[in-house]
Amino acid sequence: MKKAIRGARIFDGETILDGRALVFSTAGIEAIVSNRHIPGECETIAADGKLIAPGLVDLQVNGGGGLLFNNAPTVDGLRTICAAQVRSGVTALLPTLITDGPDVVRTAIEAGKAAFSEGVPGYLGLHLEGPHLSLARKGTHDPALIRPMTKEDCDYLVDNAGLFGIGLLTVAPENVTRQQVARLKQAGYIVSLGHTDTSAAVAREYRLAGASTATHLFNAMSPLGHREPGVVGAVLADGGFSAGLIADGFHVDPVAMGIALRAKAGPGKIFLVSDAMSVTGTDLQSFELNGRTIYRKDGRLTLADGTLAGADTDLLSCVRNVRDMAGLSLEEALRMASLYPARAVGALSKGRLTPGADADFILLDNNLALSASFIAGENVLASD
Incomplete structure (x- = not known):
């Protein structure tokens, strides 16, 4: 199932993007889109005030x-x-x-x-x-x-x-x-x-x-x-x-x-x-x-x-x-x-949030404290 996180700033590995949503699944990163272009089939997760960054x-x-x-x-x-x-x-x-x-x-x-x-x-x-x-x-x-x-x-x-x-x-x-x-x-x-x-x-x-x-x-x-x-x-x-x-x-x-x-x-x-x-x-x-x-x-x-x-x-x-x-x-x-x-080390599917990359990412607050850790699209911090 596809999911989308909205309301957070997104660091895609190169630059910080505002007003966008991260679309992903267990298979990997699908896209970074404007909030109004979130696919209708996505489960939406609100992350207002957070920063999404590569794991x-x-x-x-x-x-x-x-x-x-x-x-x-x-x-x-x-x-x-x-x-x-x-x-x-x-x-x-x-x-x-x-x-x-x-x-x-x-x-x-x-x-x-x-x-x-x-x-x-x-x-x-x-x-x-x-x-x-x-x-x-x-x-x-x-x-x-x-x-x-x-x-x-x-x-x-x-x-x-x-x-x-x-x-x-x-x-x-x-x-x-x-x-x-x-x-x-x-x-x-x-x-x-x-x-x-x-x-x-x-x-x-x-x-x-x-x-x-x-x-x-x-x-x-x-x-x-x-x-x-x-x-x-x-x-x-x-x-x-x-x-x-x-x-x-x-x-x-x-x-x-x-x-x-x-x-x-x-x-x-x-x-x-x-x-x-x-x-x-x-x-x-x-x-x-x-x-x-x-x-x-x-x-x-x-x-x-x-x-x-x-x-x-x-x-x-x-x-x-x-x-x-x-x-x-x-x-x-x-x-x-x-x-x-x-x-x-040649792990080219890691360290970035672009289409095709692994859905490994973290959510940080304004003090860079950790709120969530996702591996392969699943919040492993919540399940730990």
């Missing part, structure tokens, strides 16, 4: 609802994480597995296959962040589990490409070869550089081999220097890279955010990620990762030594932050959390 797309979500994906690499764990994230407006996400042992990686991929085949609402695929990273830029990743990518590792990933949805892989040149990157890219993976201390020149070589994104810009990567531009410099200068940004106010200073946004060469874009952990949507004050305790305090998640360990935020909060901290327009802040990440 948010989060490419780095470690957990939610009290579960960390590493600790619950099951289809039920994925279902819980996706349901928790929809409460912050995320209608498509890549649950993220942090560096772990080979058995956990394979168990997670099997869970992803099940979630993909079952059509778990919000599930888009998996982000495997490690274990093939740099020890020098390990961040919170367990150094005992970081290792080079073997032929067996690469073969397994290639054999399972596409079976669990979109696959995003964070790797470091220190532990993955250019030939492996090219092979993974050819198999259909999105290859991202992260947790690496490599040079700008090597980062560019890996981009030419097939890497197309960078994981949490500025964090756990070689910095921009005036003689060695590092991975940060390579990502900003090379339009072939897109990059995730954690805009929680702790991982990246607002001044650095603004500089990066002004400096980024296109067509690649900087997009927002939450890097959310299991505490999202809960009152939990600590949790375990690879046998180590992560503490929650004053908006930060850290190991005992103060190392940041993911983020105590959600993607909608990051939208507000880049608008308020970096001075972006509301439209650009929303694009950074919907259109840009969708494009970065």
